[in-house]
Amino acid sequence: MTYKIIIFEDNILMQQSLKELLEQDDDFCVSGTYDNAKDIVKIYEHQQPDLIISDIDMPDVNGLEGLEKLKKKYPDSKVMIFTVFEENDKVLSAICLGANGYILKSSSSKKITESVKDVIEGGSPLTPIIASKILQHFPKRQAIENDMDMLSKKEKEVLDWMVKGYSYKMIAAELDKSVETIRTQVKHIYRKLNVQSNAEAILKALNKN
DSSP states (O other): OOEEEEEEOSOHHHHHHHHHHHTTSTTEEEEEEESSOTTHHHHHHHHOOSEEEEOSOOSSSOHHHHHHHHHHHOTTOOEEEEESOTTOHHHHHHHHTTOOEEEETTSOHHHHHHHHHHHHTTOOOOOHHHHHHHHTTSOOOTHHHHHHHTSOHHHHHHHHHHHTTOOHHHHHHHHTOOHHHHHHHHHHHHHHHTOSSHHHHHHHHHHHO
16 A cells, blocks of 8 residues: 655755655655645645645744644644754644654654654654653643553553654564554553543653653
């Protein structure tokens, strides 16, 4: 299966190099490149991509504005932020607005392609540093303790690896399980914690601790 990807990046050289990198992998097809997010909703409706990769700082309509517009209308759309700084406040804002993960522009080619696949397959690349900083934006809730008690021992183990920033594939390797088994356990974690993403699950785990 080939995954359709759209890139929003105003640096033409970066835009082209990312496109060429992704298309070296037979699993990816870059169906469009744009230098701002002005028409992100229309583009998404027309092309129905599996993933959008977006820079933050762009002219006219930046990545955060585009992300907010898209997620309001299509909350299930998958968007990965492509940025320079890991701890930039704009990255925190992007995740709070619903970004499914982020890629550092300084990342290795292997890391970029692995992260892209991880997001498409339901993962959410999120380092503990970012998760801890985002946590400050969320009020603590008494219900969190009870939610955590609902998790089985195996589900808590999977959640612990998620907090450490591991992808589904990495967790599967650590626990000697299939990726599909980990994906099923994560779905159970989502349901029991009443969350919709890895980021939210991680935030609840950190909040409890």
